[in-house]
Amino acid sequence: MGSWGGRAARGFLRAVAVAAVTLPIPALWAAAAALGVLWGPANPWSWLLPVVLAGTGTLALARPVCRAVRFLVERWTGTVVPAGYRTAGPVTRMSTGYWWNGYGYERSRRDALMDQSWRTWWSDPATWRDLRFAVTVPFTAGLAALLPPAVAVSAVYGLLRPEPAARLVGATAAVAAVAASPYAWRLVEPVAVRFLGPSGAMLLAERVDELTAQRADVTVAQAAEIRRIERDLHDGAQAGLVALGLSLATAEKLMEADPERARALMRAARAGAASSLAELRDLVRGINPPLLNERGLVDAVRALALNSPLDVAVGTDGPFRLEPPVESAVYFGVAELLTNAAKHAGAATVRITVGHSETGVVVEVLDDGRGGAAEGSGGGLAGLRRRLAVFDGTLELTSPVGGPTRATIMVPCELL
Missing domain, CATH: 3.30.565.10 (Histidine kinase-like ATPase, C-terminal domain)
Structure with missing residues (x-):
């Protein structure tokens, strides 16, 4: 019994949280409609302000609502719903003094960032996916989550009434609220997974961007590796081979005039050849170890x-x-x-x-x-x-x- 009571209390709190997160947009619409009614039908422009308030408010609330739903779903169920938002690129100052933000040129960095932020938000498919979800979720998971708190309010109202029939209805509503609480909030997870995750086109675009970045990284790494090999060859083996050639040329000239010195130079050249060979082996091993290949x-x-x-x-x-x-x-x-x-x-x-x-x-x-x-x-x-x-x-x-x-x-x- 205690375990069921704990599940019911936890479910009731979660249902309240889901309702509070998903229902602000319908509440905004209701407030805008009430404003239009209060303004009066005599004014021919009475519809304009409510429509503007409802539209801009929905656009402003869509992304926060979606972020809150993702947080709740991950916190309660462990299911991670990827956001898939498009990230803005760097803002670069050009030699002309203007700032390039990926879309156009601006006179200051602040203007470039503001313009980039607005354009990225407006052109991001995730923005319109969030808007669609924020408009849909109140009438699916939001209504289901609203059931326990609404029934609980009815139960309190009925139990406080003196009439026996009202109290009976209140007691029945209280039982219904307790019974529905552990399950009413659970619809938010499948709805979020189905409608809030990135679409196939968004995943494909993200993958293309990732592969483009990887290709750039590979190109940079390849160029750095080639420069390293060139530097090692120039500073190590090449210098040793040049010295070896000079030693052999000197020994050839001294072969008849000073045979002992020529033999000493040839012994030094042999040691230099062995050292150069060891350096080349180390260089090749740094490229790919022979044991790894074999x-x-x-x-x-x-x-x-x-x-x-x-x-x-x-x-x-x-x-x-x-x-x-x-x-x-x-x-x-x-x-x-x-x-x-x-x-x-x-x-x-x-x-x-x-x-x-x-x-x-x-x-x-x-x-x-x-x-x-x-x-x-x-x-x-x-x-x-x-x-x-x-x-x-x-x-x-x-x-x-x-x-x-x-x-x-x-x-x-x-x-x-």
Whole structure:
């Protein structure tokens, strides 16, 4: 009985909350209509002000109502209804002094932001979806949620009347209010999921924008990697090979005049050739480790663990192979997380779990460091997230202050 009473009380409060969130727009319409009636039919423009108030008020209240409904649904049921709102791009000052906001030029940054905000809101399909939902939900979930409080008011009114019949009706209404309370608010979830989520066209447009950003990130990363390779070749192996050529040319000239010195130069040239070869191998290994190509992700991660200064344990479901680009992205992701654990977290031990599911590969890196890891806009974690996003992969990071830090890499793919 106590459990039922608690459910009824909780349901009644939720029904009141849903009614309070979903019914302001019909209340606004009723107030506008009453204003038109009070203004009087004799005035031929008496309809204009109520229509303007109802229209502008509905537009202004639509998005707050939808946000409140999403919050309540997620809080009570755990169902997340994506908003799908279009985000505005950056505002850039041009060499002419004008500000470009993606739509046009303005004289000041403030004007550019205001114009951009208005244009983005007006052209966003989510604005009109919110408007449609805000007009629809009062007559579906709003009416259902209004039933318990309305019946409760009737019950109080009837029980306070002296007539026996009125009291009987009040008692019956009280029972009906208690019985309906646990269920009256629940209609808001299916209605929100059906009408408030982003449409297929909105999801497609969002995906196109995401892929465009990913393509830009990949292009920038490729250019940076090419510059790194060129710099390493120029400063390392190329300089060593140039010195090797000079040493051999000098030795050739001294071969007859000073054979001992020529032999010393050739010994130095041989050592320089070995050093240049080692630099080239390190450079190639930085592009893609040979062990990763030859034996796959699991063995490459084990080799990475052996070379780490930390106490690293690797657990796995067994050796398996993936597409080479996916293996490379996951491998360098694990390398980035190990570097962070050693360099920033002050960890002593790390546990790496490499596994696969029906949908793809899952790698978990758990360290006992100080925690508090945060993803900066230009940091290694942000770069790792962009690298994984190319393959629709994700990075989930949990790092409370004091540790431990748990990072989970998930990439959808098929096993070879």
